Amino acid sequence: MSRVYNFSAGPSMMPEAVLKKAAAEMLDYQGSGQSVMEMSHRSKVFQSILDETIALVKEVLNVPDNYKILFLQGGGSTQFSMVPLNLMNKNNKADYIVTGNWANIAYQEACRYGKVRLLATSEDKNYSYIPKIKPEDIDPEADYVYYCMNNTIYGTMFKYIPETGSVPLVSDISSCICSEPIDISKFGLVYAGVQKNMGPAGATLVIVREDLLGNAMDFTPLMFDYKLHADKGTMYNTPPCYAIYVCKLMLEWIKNDIGGLEKMKERNEKKAAVLYDFLDSSSLFKGTVVKEDRSLMNIPFVTGDKELDALFVKEAEERGFVNLKGHRSTGGMRVSTYNAMPIEGVEKLVAFMKEFEEAHS
Ligand SMILES: *Cc1c(COP(=O)(O)O)cnc(C)c1O
Numbered sequence: 001m002s003r004v005y006n007f008s009a010g011p012s013m014m015p016e017a018v019l020k021k022a023a024a025e026m027l028d029y030q031g032s033g034q035s036v037m038e039m040s041h042r043s044k045v046f047q048s049i050l051d052e053t054i055a056l057v058k059e060v061l062n063v064p065d066n067y068k069i070l071f072l073q074g075g076g077s078t079q080f081s082m083v084p085l086n087l088m089n090k091n092n093k094a095d096y097i098v099t100g101n102w103a104n105i106a107y108q109e110a111c112r113y114g115k116v117r118l119l120a121t122s123e124d125k126n127y128s129y130i131p132k133i134k135p136e137d138i139d140p141e142a143d144y145v146y147y148c149m150n151n152t153i154y155g156t157m158f159k160y161i162p163e164t165g166s167v168p169l170v171s172d173i174s175s176c177i178c179s180e181p182i183d184i185s186k187f188g189l190v191y192a193g194v195q196k197n198m199g200p201a202g203a204t205l206v207i208v209r210e211d212l213l214g215n216a217m218d219f220t221p222l223m224f225d226y227k228l229h230a231d232k233g234t235m236y237n238t239p240p241c242y243a244i245y246v247c248k249l250m251l252e253w254i255k256n257d258i259g260g261l262e263k264m265k266e267r268n269e270k271k272a273a274v275l276y277d278f279l280d281s282s283s284l285f286k287g288t289v290v291k292e293d294r295s296l297m298n299i300p301f302v303t304g305d306k307e308l309d310a311l312f313v314k315e316a317e318e319r320g321f322v323n324l325k326g327h328r329s330t331g332g333m334r335v336s337t338y339n340a341m342p343i344e345g346v347e348k349l350v351a352f353m354k355e356f357e358e359a360h361s
Helices: 016-024 044-060 075-087 101-110 226-231 241-258 261-281 306-318 343-359
Strands: 067-072 093-098 115-121 145-148 169-172 189-193 204-209 298-302 333-336
Touching: 016 241, 044 067, 044 241, 067 226, 067 241, 075 101, 075 169, 075 189, 075 204, 075 226, 093 101, 101 115, 101 145, 101 169, 204 226, 241 261, 261 298, 261 343, 306 333, 306 343
Parallel strands: 093 115, 093 145, 145 169, 169 189
Antiparallel strands: 067 204, 189 204, 298 333
C-alpha cells in the first residue's frame, strides 16, 4: 500500500494513527460487538462517545463553561443561514467583513434576513489581504459582527481578533479549527465544518455562548434553531454518529500525540515556513498573498504561466502529491497544510518544486 500526500483544501488528509484506530475498532467498538456505524444513537455506548467528544472539544479548544457545543449537519454552508436566523433578531442588523468567497456567500445569505452592512471587504485586491478593523468601525446596534478567520480559497488569515465591544463576534473557523489556540471567550459563536482540520465530512461543530440562544426568528425552521439542539444535548434528531466518533479520535490525537493546540501551532508554523521560505526565494513560484496576512493552512501560489501551472500540477500528481490545483477563482496552485499533513510531505513537495524550477528556468 502506498499513500499519497493529499494537499486538498477539504476533505483532507487524516492522521494515519486515527485511520488505524478507526479500522481496528470498525467491527467491534470497545467490546460492544458492533461498529459505531451500526449503533443506536440513543444507546449508552453512543452517548458515552458523544459525551467524550464534547469533553474533548471543551478541553482541547479551551471552551468556557457558558458555551454550548453542538454537532450539527449541513456543513459549514448551513451556518450561513443559521447564524442570521438565530442571532439577527434584536435590532435586525449585522456587520459583515468579506474577505473571500465563503464570507461573501455568508454575507449574501444574511442580507435576506435583515439590514446587513458590509463593514469591510478586501475584494479590491482580489482578497489578497486582511482589512484592519477598529472598534469605532463597529455599529454598536449590530446584533453581531461576522467574519471568516481563515480564507481557504485565497490563503489569507486574520492574525488578530476584531474588537467589537459588547457586540457579539461570530466567526467561520472551518479551515483553521484546531490548527492553533483560539480565545473562544472573545466570541459569541464560532462554527466549522469539521472536514478540513478536525474530522471527516458530515459534521459541523458550533460553539455558541448560552445567552445568545432562544432568540431565533419566528419562521426559523425547526432544525435551524440552535436552542432546540442545545436543549436536547445536540441529539434532537439522529446526529452524524460516525463523523462525531472520528472527531473524537482526531481530538485524542491532537491532545495525546501532538500535545495540544500550542504544540499544534508550532508544528503548523514550521510546516508552512518550509513552503513560504521557498516561495520567497524562488525565481519561478510566487505566493499571491501579502506576507503579514498569510494563512498557516492554505498556501496559494502561481508561476505566472497557466500552462506551466498545469504542467506542474500534473507532474506533481505523478510523484504522489495530489490536489494541488488552485481554486477556480484564483487559478495556479494551492497547498493545504492542515493538521494531519506531516512536515515531510511539505519538504518533499518543496524538493520537487526546486527540481521543477531548475528544469524550467
Ligand atoms: C469549506 C468551507 C466552507 C463550506 O463548508 P461545507 O461544509 O462544504 O458547507 C465554509 N467556510 C469555509 C471557511 C470553508 O473553508
